[in-house]
Amino acid sequence: MIESFLPLHPRFVHFPIALLLVGVAFVAIGLLRPGIAERWLWAGRWLIFLGWIGTIVAGITGLVDQSRAADTLAVRDTVNLHITVGIALLIVFGLALYWPLKQRDLWRTGSQRWAYLAWLLLGALLVLVEGWLGGHLVYTLGVGVR
Ligand code: HEM
Numbered sequence: 001m002i003e004s005f006l007p008l009h010p011r012f013v014h015f016p017i018a019l020l021l022v023g024v025a026f027v028a029i030g031l032l033r034p035g036i037a038e039r040w041l042w043a044g045r046w047l048i049f050l051g052w053i054g055t056i057v058a059g060i061t062g063l064v065d066q067s068r069a070a071d072t073l074a075v076r077d078t079v080n081l082h083i084t085v086g087i088a089l090l091i092v093f094g095l096a097l098y099w100p101l102k103q104r105d106l107w108r109t110g111s112q113r114w115a116y117l118a119w120l121l122l123g124a125l126l127v128l129v130e131g132w133l134g135g136h137l138v139y140t141l142g143v144g145v146r
Helices: 014-032 038-066 073-102 110-140
Strands: none
Touching: 014 038, 014 073, 014 110, 038 073, 073 110
């Protein structure tokens, strides 16, 4: 019965990818608009929060699927890198959520605002790397399909 739902992970990975990337785009728009657009910032931060939860769910389902993957060196190395980038995603976006809570005037200070945006762009880059590694696992190494 449970077999018909496997692999589980590909059913969940699109949510964090989309939520985090759109969340970063919304915050970027909020910061770049003249006078700071609070509503874009608010919506973007909520999307990032939901994407962060989605990353945890993707990680859990990934661990379930990983246990069924072929145990070759290439698969093991790529999965380890995929897990490392997943943990980095949780840290980078976790701090991105915490930072404005800790420092309420973050948007008002020019240099900090740009530092925050750069931090989010680093997170977006990690999302792309994570997706690419996942695609490499499936479409090059055949995990979950062979
Ligand atoms: C502990 C963390 C993770 C593990 C162990 C893991 C493991 C895997 C495995 C084994 C696959 C191959 C397909 C399968 O058998 O399901 C895969 C694919 C993939 N993973 Fe992960 N993953 C993790 C976290 C993540 C996260 C956080 C994301 C996205 C934010 C992600 C995105 C993807 C994508 C896009 C694919 C390709 C799916 C497809 O094209 O069918 N993974 N992952």
